[in-house]
């Protein structure tokens with residue numbers, strides 16, 4: 589682009605950089621002013637908290653409203669989602685001033701669940717990797733972490749049954765959800781890459797879900813390779829680094845962490861491969877204006893049971909977004925349904941439908957109402 593009013597490059601850049609410096613100074617001052625407000629918010633929360641009850645600093649409904657507003661009012665040139673991510677980080681820092689947060693996630697380091705935790709809470713939290721989904725629940729229940737993050741469903745492979753089953757015996761609530769686009773890469777050690785065809789890997793490690801999500805690609809590109817399921821993609825990457833002749837299917841974060849090369853990127857069979865994660869904690873969440881509610885409902889195995897169970901939602905105009913059926917492990921709950929619906933349990937029509945459903949079933953638990961994922 590040419591502009592005749594330009595003088596020299598150095599002079600033009602100098603002027604613009606002075607302007608950027610001045611804007612940066614204002615942003616920094618305003619961000620700190622915002623942080624001071626958050627500190628005052630913390631004082632107010634503490635002042636009005638009931639004796640013996642722990643103060644609730646994290647407010648997911650408010651965070652969702654802030655992010656939605658940022659996206660709505662954005663005029664560019666920065667994209668709305670990009671600006672919302674910046675505000676995500678600012679709020680993360682502000683919350684850390686109120687209360688340093690510990691987040692338990694399905695580890696080890698480098699898993700998609702860790703990415704989901706950081707996407708949801710921002711980077712000012714301390715992430716604690718756990719060995720299993722059950723351990724994430726246990727850590728939050730025991731108070732070792734403020735919240736937990738677990739995967740619940742994948743758009744290609746369906747529901748993660750371990751997570752749903754963990755809710756049956758737990759008193760934790762769902763406080764939020766995160767959706768993450770999942771990209772899988774075929775990872776090799778540098779040595780294997782250099783040797784080329786002679787030193788082709790003989791086995792590939794990955795989590796069972798990821799192997800399934802890349803099944804067609806593996807069939808087409810590495811038909812003879814032994815596919816070995818391990819506890820996580822990060823563990824797969826660790827093994828690919830340690831063992832001779834081993835490859836891994838894992839994320840970019842895992843590749844970086846274990847110093848592997850991306851031999852082929854984005855090998856997932858479905859281009860819109862997405863995993864949904866849940867945030868679990870002890871607190872309940874207020875109405876944000878665009879919420880979801882998750883229920884766990886048990887019913888006797890008799891004809892028309894599901895039909896009768898669901899009828900009140902239809903009658904009250906409540907939309908269901910998902911139903912999963914799980915066999916009950918105890919004799920009293922023949923069938924367990926996990927139901928996601930649009931709206932918050934404190935909204936009139938949702939509350940009414942829930943009360944009617946409760947009359948129909950042998951057991952009923954509201955797992956929580958929470959804001960729909962914003963980012």
Ligand SMILES: O=C(O)C(=O)C[C@]1(C(=O)O)C=C[C@@H](O)C=C1
Pocket residue numbers: 626629630645646647648650651654678679680682683686
């Ligand atoms: O509004 C509040 O309750 C705050 O604590 C402030 C704030 C923010 O930075 O905007 C920080 C943490 C909460 O999770 C929600 C919002």
